[in-house]
Amino acid sequence: MISDTLQISSHECDSCPIRHRAVCARCEADELEVLEQIKYYRSYEAGQTIVWSGDRMDFVASVVSGIATLSQAMEDGRTQMVGLLLPSDFVGRPGRDQAAYDVVATTDLVMCCFRRKPFEEMMSKTPHIAERLLEMTLDELDAAREWMLVLGRKTAREKIASLLAIIARRDATLRQNKLNGPLVFDLPLTREAMADYLGLTLETVSRQISALKRDGVIVLEGKRHVTVPDLGRLLEEAGDDADGGMLV
Amino acid sequence: MISDTLQISSHECDSCPIRHRAVCARCEADELEVLEQIKYYRSYEAGQTIVWSGDRMDFVASVVSGIATLSQAMEDGRTQMVGLLLPSDFVGRPGRDQAAYDVVATTDLVMCCFRRKPFEEMMSKTPHIAERLLEMTLDELDAAREWMLVLGRKTAREKIASLLAIIARRDATLRQNKLNGPLVFDLPLTREAMADYLGLTLETVSRQISALKRDGVIVLEGKRHVTVPDLGRLLEEAGDDADGGMLV
DNA sequence: CGTCTTTTTGATCCGCATCAAAAGGAGTGG
DNA sequence: CCACTCCTTTTGATGCGGATCAAAAAGACG
Structure with missing residues (x-):
């Protein structure tokens, strides 16, 4: 089974389905142009592991379509999912070069990737990206805490x-x-x-x-x-x- | 029992015990001066509830000394702690005016507070604060995910x-x-x-x-x-x- | 039709919750 | 200094929810 998720209708940010929700949501036209220079798409088939915890990871990315999961494993094999990544969600952490979790494609998946270094440089220059990333991270933290109540008490x-x-x-x-x-x-x-x-x-x-x-x-x-x-x-x-x- | 936690040796940021770890860690001297204008200290006794989930909250703050907890409650009374706040940790969310969790002082506690509006304005002007807050939020998210493994699988x-x-x-x-x-x-x-x-x-x-x-x-x-x-x-x-x- | 994976259903067991009560410790007043 | 209360912590007895082990059923695909 070959996935055909590589067929993105267009590679222009303007027509991107996650344009208004992703980390680039607040960017102006000129900022988008810079992003378009450094971005590239990657696609994965359902079931594929995108990165292993501990691996070197020199890109960050936005999920464009499909679903991925973040999970943590114990030495004896027990695992706990710690994040569910839907379209527009962000993967990776600026400033960190080792993946902290296993990232697995649950369905066929397309991601919009940026090499980490250029992205970090861009972040320090364009506050719109850092601003939006802060907001998204705070939302994720809220979701994680809601989930903690589910895991601990339900x-x-x-x-x-x-x-x-x-x-x-x-x-x-x-x-x-x-x-x-x-x-x-x-x-x-x-x-x-x-x-x-x-x-x-x-x-x-x-x-x-x-x-x-x-x-x-x-x-x-x-x-x-x-x-x-x-x-x-x-x-x-x-x-x-x-x-x-x-x-x- | 009256707490005497109000006695801060000095109110100057220079000599603040959490100066190098809190949300203000990256601020320059001139930025600190602005912060000193809008900050004020509050202290709480052990056991006191600082804010109730759902309450209006028009400040954000850093824990200076003592320990506080964030918890979430279900209607039937079950509760789950979702955050443990130690000195230098940040309380409150810029851009949100309702508390999402109960915040309770576990020990006698001193917080360095900022009214939310001026803090938000300052954040948009001084990237050093937003930068540090992003970093702290990402760390908290990692801690929350570690905790999810504990709750779910241990x-x-x-x-x-x-x-x-x-x-x-x-x-x-x-x-x-x-x-x-x-x-x-x-x-x-x-x-x-x-x-x-x-x-x-x-x-x-x-x-x-x-x-x-x-x-x-x-x-x-x-x-x-x-x-x-x-x-x-x-x-x-x-x-x-x-x-x-x-x-x- | 047969193989492989996912899901359902069944039987049993154990870890933790629940209910109950005793044992410390800290503060208060005689 | 002791008797008292109040709160936290420990310990005990019992029961239940979900894990575990096992196998059947239902799809998915070649």
């Missing part, structure tokens, strides 16, 4: 419901759908990846999904295609306040 | 060992001690706070500390005073690679 059923809610909402906002009707989406993760995300085993994930299905919280067609008839109900199952937060 | 015993190792190392680097002899420190957290940090119950924390003591991994005098005879041994118990990472 039951298996609540964990699954939380993950489904996150995916359902991200998918809806990506397509700019509204959140009050039924939500329909495809799971981008295998049961194993979900287990890795939630600190569970894949058997427990499978059981809890079956239970949520049995209880009518979700409807499944096949293994991956999910319908959420009532997001409020799902949020209740996740242990979240269904009325507060994001919905209002 | 056993109770490993969790306790991990926390003790973190505190022991931070304490040693703060005092600029070396890491190869025995490490001695006081636990800044109650058993309950440790449980809250690690996603455990306080009973389990107590049992695992007793077990580590019984096995000679740590030595306790009283409830809070800890000696770690061999950090490598503690790191093994934490499930970490004793040779890799921070030690080298």
Whole structure:
């Protein structure tokens, strides 16, 4: 199976699908021109490891399309996913030359890469990039902390419901759908990846999904295609306040 | 019990104990002068809640001395600590006016505060602050991800060992001690706070500390005073690679 | 149709939560 | 100095949720 994700319709930033959300979101036309000089695209097939933790990494990048995961491994093989990278998310850390995590393409993936050194130089010159990167990093920190509550205090059923809610909402906002009707989406993760995300085993994930299905919280067609008839109900199952937060 | 933490020896940034590590670390003399105009100190007693999640928060701050915690609560009362704030750590988020977490002083605490608006203005003018804040935020994100591995995949015993190792190392680097002899420190957290940090119950924390003591991994005098005879041994118990990472 | 991977389902076990109570320690007042 | 209360910590007994081990079922693909 050969991926054909290399076919980007255009290599110009103007028509880039993540133009308004990525690290370059705030750049002016002249700044984009400089970025276009140093950027290059790379694509990966589903399942490919992009970098191994500890490897030298001399680029940073934005996810253009597809999904990747960040995970950490213990010596005995236990692993925990610590980041889920969706289109527009940023990979790599300016100022660091060793990867801190394993980065794996979950689906076919296209990234917009910059060699690290030129990017760092550019960052120090154009505050728009550093500004946007700070904002994105703060958002990621919030997401990581939300996730810590899930990992530390939620039951298996609540964990699954939380993950489904996150995916359902991200998918809806990506397509700019509204959140009050039924939500329909495809799971981008295998049961194993979900287990890795939630600190569970894949058997427990499978059981809890079956239970949520049995209880009518979700409807499944096949293994991956999910319908959420009532997001409020799902949020209740996740242990979240269904009325507060994001919905209002 | 009245705290006397208000007595700062001097209010000048030059002699500030966190001068070289806080958000102002990279500031030049002229930039510090501006900061001195808008800064003010506040102190809190151990146990005091500094802000409640959801409250309006119109300042940002650096911890000068003492320890504070960030935590998140579920509706039914379950809570998870999501941040441990030590001297030089930053509190609050530029651009956001509602606190996202409960902030609680664990010990008597002094903070160096800036009203949010002037600080934001200053940030956009002086890249040194934004630069340093980005670096600090990236470090916090790394710490949060490390913590996610602890919460998601480690056993109770490993969790306790991990926390003790973190505190022991931070304490040693703060005092600029070396890491190869025995490490001695006081636990800044109650058993309950440790449980809250690690996603455990306080009973389990107590049992695992007793077990580590019984096995000679740590030595306790009283409830809070800890000696770690061999950090490598503690790191093994934490499930970490004793040779890799921070030690080298 | 057969092989390989992913997912589901079943049976059993163990780690940690829960409920309960005793044991320290610190501060207060007689 | 002791008796008292209040809070933190330890220890004990029991039960449950999720891990583990095992195998069947369902897709995916050649």
